[in-house]
Amino acid sequence: MKRLTTVVALGAVTALALTGCAKKSGDDTAASSGGKTTVRVLISGDTNVQDLWDKGIVPGFEKANPNIAVTVELDLHGEHDSQNLAKMAAAVKGNSDSGMDLIDGGFVLQAAQAGFLAPADPSTVPGLSDVPGDIIKAGGGGGIPYRGSSVLLAYNSTKVAKPPQTLDTLLAWIKANKGQFTYNSPKSGGSGASFVTTVLDKYLSPADQQTLRTGYDQALESTWDKGFAELKSLNQYVYQGGVYPNGNAQVLQLLSAGSITMAPVWSDQFISGQKTGQIPATIKATQISDPSFTGGAAYLGIPKNSPNKAAALKLASYALTPAVQNVIATTIAGYPVIPLAKLPAQTQEIFKAAHPDTLRPTYFSQVTNDMNKAWDDKVPGK
Amino acid sequence: MRRTRVAARSSGQPRAVLGFVMALPPLLLIAVFAGLPIVLAVGYSLGHTGGLNSVTASYAQHQHVATSGWGTFAAYREMLATGRFRTDVAVTVLVTLLSTAVVLVLALGIALNLRLRGGRVAGAIAALGVIPLFIPVVIASWAILTFYSTDGFIRSVFAQVGLDAPALGFKVVTIVIGSVWTSLPFAVLMVSSGIQSVPDAVIDAARDSGAGLLRTTRSVILPMAFIPIVIATTFTAIGVLGSFTVPYFTGPNSPRMLGVDIQNYFAAYNQPQQAIVIAVTIFVLASGIAVLYIWANFRSANSKDL
Incomplete structure (x- = not known):
């Protein structure tokens, strides 16, 4: 009898703890306020990538899309990749908000493989029409290549x-x-x-x-x-x-x-x-x-149940425009994923010897x- | 007779319930935050991939899924069948034994020197032994690696006089050096406080009855400081057994210690089930050491009763 009570009590506490968590993550969905959508970008990488987003991508995007705000969060060196992947997996499975709308990091490919990401192709991300098909395919269906x-x-x-x-x-x-x-x-x-x-x-x-x-x-x-x-x-x-x-x-x-x-x-x-x-x-x-x-390529990913999916897709497509690709090439020496011919002559000169267009994929x-x-x-x- | 027993029982019952209720919050906390995850993890290692494990199971590679009710040992069999894993277990045990032995000898030496000789030099040595406590392990590991590497301090000094010192970076020896370095402070604190608390009168009495330095140490000081020494030994051994940072930075690619293996299986190979099998292995090994600790505690509790 006593044992049964203990088990029941344990069960009750566990259930309480779980509902507590669920409620909290439910509250987070209120990311959009006052008609303005917020895209939450999670970077798993080094500070140079954060600089790229903060200075090279976000300001131009926010200017072009006044009703979308972008917040950028950095997970230095991707130390919490496993936890973030698990968090996303749990959120997608339980259909709650994971707290990230666009991810730039290595675990995007794993998430794409497990089917946690919104499908990405030229119909959802127009910018992808300029990117070689092999590189898109290596993204596992949900990864959006944006630099190489x-x-x-x-x-x-x-x-x-x-x-x-x-x-x-x-x-x-x-x-x-x-x-x-x-x-x-x-x-x-x-x-x-x-x-x-x-x-x-x-x-x-x-x-x-x-x-x-x-x-x-x-x-x-x-x-x-x-x-x-x-x-x-x-x-x-x-x-x-x-x-x-x-x-x-x-x-x-x-x-x-x-x-x-x-x-x-x-x-x-x-x-x-x-x-x-x-x-x-x-x-x-x-x-x-x-x-x-x-x-x-480095891939971007959007959790398939992200509440701000439309805005996140827009941001991903923006990252593939020639202007941003040029910023990527000049600031962090990343290879552009769109044809070099679309970039300024000066940038073409730097990358001529490296042949970024014939990238042999891993x-x-x-x-x-x-x-x-x-x-x-x-x-x-x- | 019977009545008194009933009376005692009825007065004892609410007390027991009260005690249970008071102990409940920490028990529940441990059950939810430590017990539940352990049960889940062990269940996963036995092939139970459903329920709360389904999230991990959805992206893991090379899983063994349970076919019978209680589960399957397939993941354990797979790991034990790889020669690599067996070597890694052996190396982990070897490094643990070696490091613990060296730490114990050093800590005892420092503590006995402080107790029997004393003075400023002995105090300074003891203080020096504690310094690693204040240096983060990552930084220490990196420093040790560069100190012993091919272009490190040791080899540079030897090269100055035309000698070729061995490069000790990325070797099992480096892990032992690093483990000793990081474990020494706790052992020194523990052992020296134990040995310091042996009363002067007892040591003097032993010397008066003609016992030499060795005899006094062996028959009087060490037995009286036995418990702290056992605690220092077990804590050092368990710490080295599960260590990650030191072997990750300073050790070779192969063989590796189990702590590094867990990380590799979990992250680089994307095989969380096998990672848990390694964790269970470390747990079993650590339990063996823990038995020593519990036995020593019981011994001390009993001796206090006497």
């Missing part, structure tokens, strides 16, 4: 006069120069992930690569074996006999300090690092071919998760 970046091969020009031009010559260079190359573990940053993807792709047919980029096919992942064997064989030639740092920044630091001579780096991090002087001018970057390093997000694990299991310390 790719991985480049950075090298210390005081030690290397002629950098490798193809993947094969790069691999040969790594083996000939023991301890002078490294890349970060693929899970900890995109530049290392790109190097791994590129080596794996070397042994894959174009059709198989395409399948892994646009969807999840676990059976096809067995074709990675040769690539992983190649990566494993590099262990002894990598920095300190197989040290793979955690994060893009650690690799850049090793390169800038002269501990290593060559490494894959993100184009935008490299360009802005040289601007601030954190990366010395003697470090240069180039793109390789056969295959080239991958690049990818794997689908779930495939990338599996690749991260497979690399951890098969490469370091083996």
